[in-house]
Amino acid sequence: MPLPKHEALLRLRAIELISYWEGRLITTQLMAWFGISRQQASSDINRYNSEFNPSSLIHSPAVKGYVPTAGFQPVLSAGHINEYMTLIGEQSDQPVSEILEAHPSVTTVQLPDRAARPEVVRELIRACRNAGSLKVLYASMSNPQIHERVISPHTLVYTGFRWHVRAWCHKRLAFRDFLLSRIYRTPKSCDAHAPLSSTDSGWHDQVNLTLIPNELLSDAQKSLVERDFGMPEGRLQLTVRTALAHYTLQRYQAATTSEEAERVREHPLQLLPADRAKLTPFLFSSDGE
Numbered sequence: 001m002p003l004p005k006h007e008a009l010l011r012l013r014a015i016e017l018i019s020y021w022e023g024r025l026i027t028t029q030l031m032a033w034f035g036i037s038r039q040q041a042s043s044d045i046n047r048y049n050s051e052f053n054p055s056s057l058i059h060s061p062a063v064k065g066y067v068p069t070a071g072f073q074p075v076l077s078a079g080h081i082n083e084y085m086t087l088i089g090e091q092s093d094q095p096v097s098e099i100l101e102a103h104p105s106v107t108t109v110q111l112p113d114r115a116a117r118p119e120v121v122r123e124l125i126r127a128c129r130n131a132g133s134l135k136v137l138y139a140s141m142s143n144p145q146i147h148e149r150v151i152s153p154h155t156l157v158y159t160g161f162r163w164h165v166r167a168w169c170h171k172r173l174a175f176r177d178f179l180l181s182r183i184y185r186t187p188k189s190c191d192a193h194a195p196l197s198s199t200d201s202g203w204h205d206q207v208n209l210t211l212i213p214n215e216l217l218s219d220a221q222k223s224l225v226e227r228d229f230g231m232p233e234g235r236l237q238l239t240v241r242t243a244l245a246h247y248t249l250q251r252y253q254a255a256t257t258s259e260e261a262e263r264v265r266e267h268p269l270q271l272l273p274a275d276r277a278k279l280t281p282f283l284f285s286s287d288g289e
Contacts, residue, residue, distance in 0.1 A: 008044070011036070013076045014087060015048045019057060019068045020077070021084040023122030026065035052076065081116040081180075085158050115181040116163050123187040124165050124180070127153050133170075133194060134187035138178060146184055152194030153178075155203070159247040166203060166243065168194035175200040177243070202243035207282060209245060210272035211236040211254050216264050225268045235272075245282040 027041040057066040133152040153167035169176040213222035255267035
């Protein structure tokens with residue numbers, strides 16, 4: 001079967017990724033992303049469901065959209081969560097751009113997929129949308145044995161290295177981060193009640209981070225780092241959610257302790273020493289411990 005023209009292929013691939021990872025596809029989402037009519041969106045869905053992945057989507061009045069069949073398998077994508085993440089990220093402030101082929105002179109470093117599975121992501125997204133709760137089988141570094149946890153998720157987060165879900169933990173009675181790769185089997189809905197996500201102060205409060213070149217660098221090296229990171233007056237000011245402070249510093253490879261700062265090659269940046277005390281409560285991920 002000959003492939004459709006580029007713009008049509010982008011829309012068909014978006015249909016597949018949304019269906020596969022979210023478990024629900026609605027025409028208004030395609031209309032908003034691609035600037036197309038409802039008729040065109042419906043036509044694209046029908047085309048995908050007849051020509052490219054026959055009978056893989058079923059219209060569900062309950063969700064006012066389409067849901068994937070039990071045996072749904074992607075045919076226009078590789079089934080990697082990074083593909084879905086890229087698609088969603090492209091929608092933040094511009095129309096869907098080139099996501100099928102990279103420019104021949106440009107490439108990126110392949111990051112691990114962290115074993116995020118669509119059946120897990122679907123249930124988490126559904127619970128986030130509906131303010132629901134889930135029973136999950138989970139393992140953490142402090143408790144590596146698989147055990148049942150009850151969580152009430154409100155947001156999926158991609159840190160650049162891994163996916164986690166921000167959720168109320170009914171065991172710890174606090175909002176925690178749960179790695180998607182450490183959730184076993186498909187989460188099950190339950191009736192547990194949790195505080196509103198608006199009470200997650202770590203998520204809604206913001207904190208200021210000040211990054212500087214590693215103080216152990218030479219003046220010439222500091223100048224290079226300042227140029228690399230666009231640091232006016234030798235500082236980089238960031239404002240982030242307190243729950244994401246630790247992940248932000250990881251992305252910048254910024255040293256947060258004197259011991260880390262001694263490893264200059266690993267940490268060309270460091271957190272301003274005066275900021276360390278105020279940020280200590282936010283510098284370690286909870287990982288549902």
